[in-house]
Amino acid sequence: MNNVKLSxxxxxxxxxxxxxxxxxxxxxxHALLPVAALESGTAVSAIAGEVNPGxxxxxxxxxAEAGLGHKIAVRRGDGLEVLQPGEADCISIAGMGGSLIAAxxxxxxxxxxxxxxxxxxxxxxxxxxILRRWLLGNGWVLTAxxxxxxxxxxxxxxxxxxxxxAAGLTNEQLYAEQTLGSGLVCGRDLLLQMGPLLLQKPNGxxxxxxxxxxxxLEGILTSLSxxxxxxxEEKRNKIKAQITTISExxxxxxxxxx
Ligand code: SAM
Numbered sequence: 728m729n730n731v732k733l734s735x736x737x738x739x740x741x742x743x744x745x746x747x748x749x750x751x752x753x754x755x756x757h758a759l760l761p762v763a764a765l766e767s768g769t770a771v772s773a774i775a776g777e778v779n780p781g782x783x784x785x786x787x788x789x790x791a792e793a794g795l796g797h798k799i800a801v802r803r804g805d806g807l808e809v810l811q812p813g814e815a816d817c818i819s820i821a822g823m824g825g826s827l828i829a830a831x832x833x834x835x836x837x838x839x840x841x842x843x844x845x846x847x848x849x850x851x852x853x854x855x856x857i858l859r860r861w862l863l864g865n866g867w868v869l870t871a872x873x874x875x876x877x878x879x880x881x882x883x884x885x886x887x888x889x890x891x892x893a894a895g896l897t898n899e900q901l902y903a904e905q906t907l908g909s910g911l912v913c914g915r916d917l918l919l920q921m922g923p924l925l926l927q928k929p930n931g932x933x934x935x936x937x938x939x940x941x942x943x944l945e946g947i948l949t950s951l952s953x954x955x956x957x958x959x960e961e962k963r964n965k966i967k968a969q970i971t972t973i974s975e976x977x978x979x980x981x982x983x984x985x
Pocket of ligand 1: 737753754755756757776777778779782804805806807820821822823831
């Protein structure tokens with residue numbers, strides 16, 4: 728039975744954890760995710776990693792209150808330094824910026840902490856493109872991308888596994904040019920920015936996110952319009968091109984799915 732009530736966002740992260748996993752949840756805060764992973768029978772054991780003292784104490788408390796101290800180890804440390812190589816087969820990192828998640832993975836990989844890890848379940852709050860770029864550059868291939876709106880915020884969840892050409896899991900295939908409905912060609916940069924799998928299965932949250940991005944870019948354009956500097960003109964042109972590209976993508980999306 729699942730006693731902890733997760734937000735829709737964390738529930739979706741939990742759904743990316745394969746059954747029978749030894750989970751490491753980094754930046755665990757109250758340890759809600761590892762507790763739910765054990766209570767639901769998804770994970771067989773877990774490590775809850777926290778760098779900051781307050782959230783570390785909250786994680787210890789959450790695990791003790793759930794009576795799961797024999798299954799979940801709460802460890803204090805920076806990123807994957809709380810793990811020994813081979814200790815976890817699934818790592819979740821949720822609720823941080825994409826560049827921080829990428830930096831944690833990068834340092835962990837250099838220290839051999841990704842050895843034996845079969846699944847990464849990642850939920851960047853911002854900077855999804857930075858994280859996709861890290862995965863692409865480090866031999867991890869996305870197997871799922873989700874986007875959802877909760878309490879007025881939009882979240883993306885990226886699930887990745889090691890590249891496996893024999894199983895047809897390659898980044899070359901994932902990031903091959905995609906042609907959308909009206910013939911618009913999406914190259915690698917656009918796929919990294921918007922999500923190669925999200926573009927194949929867009930939903931209402933995807934549309935909201937990118938309509939919001941257009942609105943932000945239009946705001947920047949308005950503030951830049953007051954400047955007569957040559958550099959401002961260059962920036963304006965770049966932003967206009969971005970708005971045009973995003974608008975073109977949005978106009979190609981299948982309307983029945985949004
Ligand atoms: N993962 C939970 C969630 O998604 O609801 C909590 C997210 S909370 C916004 C981010 C947590 O990450 C904080 O508790 C913070 O202390 C922790 N954190 C930030 N940098 C970290 C790092 N380098 N290593 C471990 N934990 C970190």
